[in-house]
Amino acid sequence: MELDLDEIIKAIANPCRRQMLAWLKDPANNFDLSHPAHPECEGVCVGKIVQKTGLSQSTVSAYMDVLQRAGLVKSERRGQWTFYKRNEETIAAFLETIGAKL
Amino acid sequence: MELDLDEIIKAIANPCRRQMLAWLKDPANNFDLSHPAHPECEGVCVGKIVQKTGLSQSTVSAYMDVLQRAGLVKSERRGQWTFYKRNEETIAAFLETIGAKL
């Protein structure tokens, strides 16, 4: 588990990205997941996040990439969709580390 | 206790400011505190932080102001010196909040 503390803090320094991460805690209640293209996937696809945030598609795509590079989310491609879900291991490790180092 | 999460995260998003905050956990071991001007003060004055960090005086002054506005440190003026120390209450509250919201 390689934690880049600086990268993580910068990722969550943006309120929109923080909000996205929080919404992903409870996809069923935070996104419109009727008619899922891939019901076997637990994650949320980019388009749903675009709908929810109101940000442009390109911005959401880039933001999810920032979160993923920081290790805060994992992605899974299924056909034309990319599904994102939280990476609880990294998030927990980050909270421990920041608690110790701050 | 008014916690501005966004302000706090932005304050600690800078590695120098994070380092300063960490050094203030143990002033005796992290700063040269021989010949203290005000031994009754527990904090560390700006000049000592300048020495330790190698950053310019103006930068350190501004950075400490950012940390203080975020509530992460408290200051006390004594003569021509300003002594800074950690605000453990805010720091603890922040860690709780971020743990719950992230």
Add this chain to the structure above:
DNA sequence: TTTATATATCGAAATGTTTCGATATAACGA
């Protein structure tokens, strides 16, 4: 009161972040 010291503020250059629209790529369906 003049001078020295500590800190704060100002102005600016370089760099980074935010966010978009346009376009490219990838995968599906007819």
Add this chain to the structure above:
DNA sequence: TCGTTATATCGAAACATTTCGATATATAAA
């Protein structure tokens, strides 16, 4: 294969952060 849909990448404008040196202010010392 061709058009459609989902996502990724590019280029750019606006804004924010980083960091400095110069200068202002506040306090103490001579």
